[in-house]
Amino acid sequence: MLFSKDYIGYLSRQVVRRLTEAKMLRTDKPGVLAERINAAMVEELSLEDRINEEARLILESYQDDMLRSGASFPEMFKKVKLELVKRYKAVL
DSSP: OOSOHHHHHHHHHHHHHHHHHTTSOOOSOHHHHHHHHHHHHHHHHTHHHHHHHHHHHHHHHTHHHHHHHTOOHHHHHHHHHHHHHHHHTOOO
C-alpha cells in the first residue's frame, strides 16, 4: 500500500471534518463515520496489493514452465496483473 495506515486514518478524519464544516453531511458520531471511511479507504487502497499477491501465486505455479520457455517473470507478471485487474474491474 502506498500510504501508511496512520495517514489513511488522518485522511478519513479530515474528510469527515471538512464535509461537516461545509455542511455537506451531518452526523452525531463523527468518530464512527471516520472509522467507516477509514475501513473503506484501507480496503480500496490495499486492492492492488492483493492483486499483486495473487499474480505472484499464479506465476509461482507456472515457474517451471516459464523457465523452460524462457518467459520473463516481470513481463508475465504485468500480463497476469492486467488480466486480474480486468477480472476484478479494478481501477489502479
